[in-house]
Amino acid sequence: MNELQVKTIKLTPAVVEFNYKELEAILDESLKKYDGLTFTEDDAAECKSTITELNKGKKSLDTYRKETKKQLTASVTEFENKCKQLDKKFNAVLIPLKDQYEQFEENRREEKRQKVQEIIAQLIEEYDLIEKYAIKITVLDSHLTKSKTLKSIKEELTTNVSMLKVQQDKEESDKRVIVNQVKLVNAENELNMSDIGYLRLLEFKDVNEISNQINKDVQHEIDKKLLAEQRKREELEREEKRKQAIAEREKQKETAKEQEESKPVEPPVIEEIKDPFSSADDAMDEGFMADPFANIESTHIKNYQVIGTEQQLSELVDYMNKNGISWAVIE
Numbered sequence: 001m002n003e004l005q006v007k008t009i010k011l012t013p014a015v016v017e018f019n020y021k022e023l024e025a026i027l028d029e030s031l032k033k034y035d036g037l038t039f040t041e042d043d044a045a046e047c048k049s050t051i052t053e054l055n056k057g058k059k060s061l062d063t064y065r066k067e068t069k070k071q072l073t074a075s076v077t078e079f080e081n082k083c084k085q086l087d088k089k090f091n092a093v094l095i096p097l098k099d100q101y102e103q104f105e106e107n108r109r110e111e112k113r114q115k116v117q118e119i120i121a122q123l124i125e126e127y128d129l130i131e132k133y134a135i136k137i138t139v140l141d142s143h144l145t146k147s148k149t150l151k152s153i154k155e156e157l158t159t160n161v162s163m164l165k166v167q168q169d170k171e172e173s174d175k176r177v178i179v180n181q182v183k184l185v186n187a188e189n190e191l192n193m194s195d196i197g198y199l200r201l202l203e204f205k206d207v208n209e210i211s212n213q214i215n216k217d218v219q220h221e222i223d224k225k226l227l228a229e230q231r232k233r234e235e236l237e238r239e240e241k242r243k244q245a246i247a248e249r250e251k252q253k254e255t256a257k258e259q260e261e262s263k264p265v266e267p268p269v270i271e272e273i274k275d276p277f278s279s280a281d282d283a284m285d286e287g288f289m290a291d292p293f294a295n296i297e298s299t300h301i302k303n304y305q306v307i308g309t310e311q312q313l314s315e316l317v318d319y320m321n322k323n324g325i326s327w328a329v330i331e
Contacts, residue, residue, distance in 0.1 A: 014072040018077065027057075079299045109144040116143050119154050123161045133164040174207040175199055181211060185218045195219065238310070249329050252317065256328040 039047040114290065116139045124134045137160060143153050183196040193214075201210050306316060320327050 016072065018068075023132055031032075044125065105284060108146075112144050113139050115150060116153055118156075119150070119157055123154075123157055127161050127165045127166060129161065129164060133168050136164060147199065172200060174202055174210075177207055177209060178202075178214070185214065189218060189222055189225075191218065191221050191225075241310050241314065245310045245317075248314065248317055252321075253329050256326065259326070266268055 020237075034050065037050070120137050120139070124137065129137075137157060142148060157186060178198045179195050182193055182198065185191060186193055198210050203214070205213075306313065308316070317327075
C-alpha cells in the first residue's frame with residue numbers, strides 16, 4: 001500500500017470579511033449613552049427596557065457569528081465524513097486479519113506456556129519441592145514474549161527454585177529442632193506438651209524465639225506440677241491429722257467410758273449420831289483428830305465448748321492427758 005498517497009488538491013482557508021470597523025464605531029457611539037447609567041427604584045421599568053434593548057443587539061451579533069461559523073465549517077465536516085468512509089474500507093479488511101493474527105499469537109503463547117510449565121515441573125521434581133513452595137513457581141507474562149528464549153527462562157526458574165529449596169530445607173530443619181526439643185523436655189520432666197502449636201509459629205517467628213518460648217512454657221508447666229503436688233501433699237496431711245484427731249477423740253471417749261464403768265461403787269457413808277447429852281469434856285478426853293482430806297484440792301466438773309483447728313484440738317487433748325485431766329466428748 002506504499003503507492004497509496006493522500007494528496008490535497010485544493011485547500012482554501014476560511015476567510016470572512018464583514019463591516020467590523022463600521023459596526024465598532026457605531027456600537028461605541030451608541031453605547032455611550034448607557035455607560036454609567038443609574039436608576040432608582042422608581043425607574044425600575046425604564047431600567048428593564050434598557051436591558052432588553054441591549055440584549056437584543058447582543059443576541060443579533062451572536063446569531064450572526066453562529067450562522068457564519070456554520071457556513072465556514074460545512075466543507076470541513078464534509079471532509080471528515082469522506083475520510084471516515086475511507087477508514088471504514090480499511091477496517092473491513094484489517095479487522096479480520098487482526099483477529100487471525102491475535103489467534104495465531106494466542107496459540108503461540110499457549111504452546112510456549114506449556115513448554116515453560118514442563119520446565120517448572122521438571123525443576124520441582126528435581127529439587128523435591130513440596131506443594132507449599134512449588135506453587136510459588138509460576139509462568140509469567142514475560143516468559144511468553146517472543147524475545148524470551150526457553151534457555152533464559154530455564155536459567156531464571158532454576159535460580160528461583162534453588163532459593164526456594166534452601167528455604168524449604170531450613171524449615172524442615174527448624175521443624176526437627178522443635179519436635180526434638182519438645183520430646184526431650186517431655187521425657188526429662190514427665191510432661192505431655194504438644195509440638196503442633198510451636199510448629200505453626202514458624203510462619204511468624206525465628207526458631208530461636210520458639211525454642212526460648214518452649215523453655216518458658218516448660219518451666220511454667222513444672223511450676224504448675226510442683227504446686228499441684230504440694231497442694232496434694234498438704235491435703236493428705238490435713239486429712240491424716242483429721243483422722244488422727246477423730247481416732248484420738250474416739251479413743252479418749254472409750255477410755256473415759258471404761259473408767260466410768262470400772263469405777264468402784266462406794267458404800268454409803270453412815271454418820272455417827274452423837275449423844276446430844278454427852279458432855280464436852282468427854283469429847284476433849286477422846287482427843288482431837290485432824291481431817292485427813294483437809295489439804296487435798298477438790299475436783300470440779302465444768303463444760304466447755306472449744307473451737308480451734310485440728311492441730312490445736314489435738315495439742316489440747318495431749319495437754320489434758322499429760323496433766324491427768326479427765327475429759328469426754330459431749331455429743
